[in-house]
Amino acid sequence: MNLPLDYPEAKAILKEALASDMGYFDTADLYHKGANEELLGRFFRENGHRQDIMIGSKVGNEFFQQNDEVKWNPSREHILSSVKDSLRRLGTDYLDLYMLHGGMIEDNKEETIDAFNVLKKDGLIRAYGISSIRPNVIRHYLAHSDIDVIMMQFNLIDNRPEMLVDEISERDVKILARGPVMKGLLTDNAASVADRKFADGVFDYSQDELKETLGKIPAPLAVSTMNYLLSQPVASIVAGASSVGQLQSTVSAYQQVDYRTHHRELFHDLNYEDHL
Known part of the structure; x- marks a missing residue:
């Protein structure tokens, strides 16, 4: 989602990711209205390695190039049509993972599930899932589909997925943890990020309590959140990268994990309160 649109910049980040043995690349048709998928497609056409990695994309947001309108559309017709556009932009004949980019309990979920099963049967996708933080939606798919993956924001601060x-x-079903450093809060730039992005706090934390809690954790903060996620049944940690330096910082944190020290006891126990 955070890849720069300038191809040389994006290429440098993607080359660093491959050099760091990252094996899963996450995108969505909505990101930059298809341009993010096109960047990935161009990179893998020029540099190979398609067989060495897994590519996941998402569907469900019907967007329009001529304006900023976005419509939620989880219909069978839209999914079966959109996958062809994603495959074309990515320059591949299959997706390792295809996810519904959200979801509401009011959706015709059986129609959505049928579309994913058709794509899997036809070999256009190898697995499917949902990206959702709505417990009622997640529970429906767990009970009524052969879903493979659920993506959720998951980190020391937003530990709501623990209830699920x-x-x-x-x-x-495998869990993909997105937002592992909570927009930079769980990095050594925590204080400045709190000032710039979280003046009103977050969840039930005031900004002062947030800073006080994060200040109790020895640096580097990102190592603690990696340790925490690896103590959970998480299949992949999906971290954004808008620069080579940011990517290198994330990789460095991951390489320092010891799977034990994560200071979870310092943080509030959060639960999902809506869409139950």
């Missing part, structure tokens, strides 16, 4: 991990694991 047992249900998800019992179905042998």
Whole structure:
């Protein structure tokens, strides 16, 4: 989502990701209205390695090039049509993972599930899932589909997915943790990020409590959140990267993990309160 649109800049980030043995590349048709997929497609056409990595994309947001309007559309017709556009932009004949980019309990979920099953049967996708933080939607897909993956924001601050991990694991569904550093809050730039992005705090934290809590964790903060996520049944940590330096910082944090020290006890126990 954060890749720069300038291709040389994006290429440098993607080359660094490959050199760091990253094996999963996450995108969506909505990101820059298809341009993010095109960047990835161009990179893998020029540099190879398609067989060495997994590519995941998302669908469900019907967007328009001529304006900023976006319509939610989880219909069978839209999914079966959109996958062809994503495959063309990515320059590949299959997706390793295709996810519904959201979802509401009011959706015709059976129609959505049928579309994903058709794509899987036809070999256009190898697995499917949803990107959602709505428990009622997640539970419906767990009970009524052969879903493979659920993507959720998951980190030390936003630990709400803990209330669902047992249900998800019992179905042998994999969790993708997005937002591992919470927009930079869980990095060594925490204080400045809190001032710039979280003046009103976040969840039930005031800004002062947020700073006080984060100040109790020894640097580097990103190592603690990586340790925390790796203590959970998480299949992949999906971190954004808008520069080579940012990517290198994330990789460095991951390489320092010891799987134990994550200071989870310092943080509030959060639960999802809506869409139950």
